[in-house]
Amino acid sequence: MQTANELQLLLTPYDDREPVLKDGLPSSAAARADATDRKDIALEHFWDETGDPDDxxxxxxxxxxxxxxxxxxxxxxxxxxxxxxxxxxxxxxxxxxxxxxxxxxxxxxxxxxxxxxxxxxxxxxxxxxxxxxxxxxxxxxxxxxxxxxxxxxxxLCFREERAYEAYVDKVLRWERARAEAAGSARFFTVHDGTVATAIGHRALAQPAIAQLGRYKLEVADLGDQGEPSVDAFLEVVKRPEPTVLFSISHGAGAPRGGWKTDGDQRGLQGAMCFGRDKLSGGDLGDSPFLPGGIWFMLACYGAGTPDVSAYWHWLERLKQNREFGGQTEAVLAGLPRGGQRPFIARLPQVVLANPNGPLAVIGHVDLAWTYSFEERDTGKALSRPSKFVEVVRTAVETSRVGSSFRELLKASILTNVELTSVYDQAERQRAAPDPARLGHLWMLRQDLTGFVLLGDPAVRLPAMRRRLKKDAASKAEPGVGVGVHEIRSTAALAAATPGIAAEGLAEDAPKLPPDMNMDIDDLERAIGKLLSGSPLKAVASEHGIEPKQLSALKEIYRKAGRAALGVK
CATH class of the missing domain: 3.40.50 (Rossmann fold)
Structure with missing residues (x-):
């Protein structure tokens, strides 16, 4: 049941199941954030934004x-x-x-x-x-x-040197493999009875699943609606097919009495909370954990802990104005003190080092609020999960994870631009800006900026979003291009593309092997690179095709294209 206090924090003490901010904070508290931090992000584009981001x-x-x-x-x-x-x-x-x-x-x-x-x-x-x-x-x-x-x-950050080697070996192994299953998305919400996770499921998971369904992606809503279960989560991540998993839970912060040692803090903070139970890096071995997949973990400190929280001064101001009844120390107790160092969380380190683990993890450094998907600067709460939907959608469709993650950062940059414009407008008019709007925008920007990517940004989900069919001509859907169908031979390519002459597409031309699930869009990208002068061996290695076969398919493709243009 949602309470009157709308600002919710995804943080639970390690030794307790009650959230640090059990009752949350009132929406009006954001108005105190206006003078905390004015951080302008300089936008400097050195790359061609019209180019292929995955090339x-x-x-x-x-x-x-x-x-x-x-x-x-x-x-x-x-x-x-x-x-x-x-x-x-x-x-x-x-x-x-x-x-x-x-x-x-x-x-x-x-x-x-x-x-x-x-x-x-x-x-x-x-x-x-x-x-x-x-x-x-x-x-x-x-x-x-x-x-x-x-x-x-x-x-990439690991405690042990061998973990770096294990991760590299895993990435290269998956890049050489050709996954049989199409990519899928899974949302796992820990239904622990708290307002924060309830909002996460209602305002993020459910609408995101609906939006992804419209793209005809395989997507599922998981997580026991009854008692939260670590075992149920571990069953989900054992599945062998490469998957994008989006989890929503509280992250573990400092126990009520504080961390006893630095080792405890580094090993346990940011653990995934399931009510009384926690899932930390020390609980996992080499058992399959999202093999070849991508994990988006939404929780406080899920990716790591900074040296200084972006919210420290804001919470102190709330306390001074008696708008925050709790102790600032209770919320920020997990931050390093007195010469201690910031750190990447242990849980993502362990799963990335696992040979049977994911290729990348997206998580939050610092406190994670519900602001990132439930924006409030218009005066009321609006569910805006689209930024997360785009991360998941593009990752499932096998974009490189760095390119997919940028969809989230774009929202942060746009929020920063809006925040700056509000300040500038107020200065030009010599009037005080709306403190509530400024506060909400500031909170949104800080929450979005806290997400980071762990792992090589060039990895991609090793699964085929769209698979090629034996008879594309007979199974073509109206208005859908040939790229969404299976093509086993160049004759099928000609039949599925009306208006293109069949010159050079003889029945005895090279064909894709029966056991080769080659995405036609991926094949087109590979051929395009060859036509632009890229080395054959490098392109063939990147796309998992034999060089001789790719060269033959390039010639077929080139002849068909020239025939369609009426040239030789």
Missing amino acids: LEEQRWGVIAPEGAAGDRLIALIQPLIDARREAQGGHEVMIYRVPSAMPPDEAARWRKQHFDVSAEVARDLPRYQLILGDLHEVPLALQQHQATDGFVGR
């Missing part, structure tokens, strides 16, 4: 690592991935950038100007896909957030 040769891929011996070692551990990405981007050298480990968070923008985009002349060679190596004290969160304003940025 590595066009977008490029690079690495950002700490300076010194630690960074050298991390780079060496992922060398096979660097080699594979170099080949995938047509042999272009993988650019590697180094970051001082002691770089203050506010130096992120300056570092970019001085070390990343140092010259406009080389802008087209800059890697839009960027893999950060190391924990938050080695490469600060602010740098990841700043680079992600126009790039596709992910981070």
